[in-house]
Amino acid sequence: MPSFDVVCEPDMVELKNAIEQSNKEISNRFDFKGSDSRVEQKDEALILFGDDDFKLGQVRDVLVNKMAKRNVDVRYLKDDKTETIGGDKRKQTMKIQKGITSELSKKVVRIIKDSKIKVQASIQGDAVRVTGGKRDDLQETMALLKKEVTEAPLGFNNFRD
Template sequence: MPSFDVVSEIEQHEASNAVDQANREIERRYDLKGKNASFELNESVITLTANEEFHIDQMKPILESCLLKRKIKVSCLEYGALTGAGKLVKMAATLQQGIDKDLGKKMVKMVKDNKLKVQAAIQGETIRVTGKKRDDLQEVMALWKGDESITMPLQFKNFKD
């Protein structure tokens, strides 16, 4: 019986490359020179550091454009609150991974509403879809790829025939 898993992962290497590219871009920007502006990646958290809140606001589009160039969706980026005052201000931006329960339920409901002949089951942060025909599974993939309300990047793995 054919099946596949749906996951939402971000390639750590690509995220690291995007942060490095953003740091190089900051070095070239005249308005951010000497402002202690930098990006730092730890696990899946990118820390934006600068002298003022205004500079952090200028750094966000730089980071987002570098992520887009590396084919990482900006919609999985969640900005935290500003911390610090005085000489340094920091903001954490979290790269969300995994399919949360609400999104998983919504995706399973979409399959059931379209009356596709497949079974979708939530397994932690992944969704396993099984069906009798490969074409039915490909319809599910097309359904989820075409839906604008799913903002997380989806990868289809472990396709078994």
């Protein structure tokens, strides 16, 4: 029986590439000369460093642009906290969203059941497993979810035939 999983996790390789490209651009830009602005990745979070709020905003803009160029959805990042570190320097932590929240998974299951497509959806931890009799039904379900769910970037993997 064909099935696939609905997940919410970024392509970590592309995210790392976007971070490296951001750091390279920051090191080459004239307005960042002599500053300690950079982006670091620590486990499930990104840490942005800047000399002041303006430069921190510029670092964020560079990161968002590089992520967009590498097709990594910006909705995976959630602002956590901005703090002052020594003097005027600023640090912002951004959490990387992995896994579907229980509220979103319930919404996905409800959308699938209300659509009357002949598939079954079940919550499997931080993913939603969708099974059906035909591939066409599963592809129709994917298109429906892409259209209906806009608050989080959904991905589809583990497609079994």
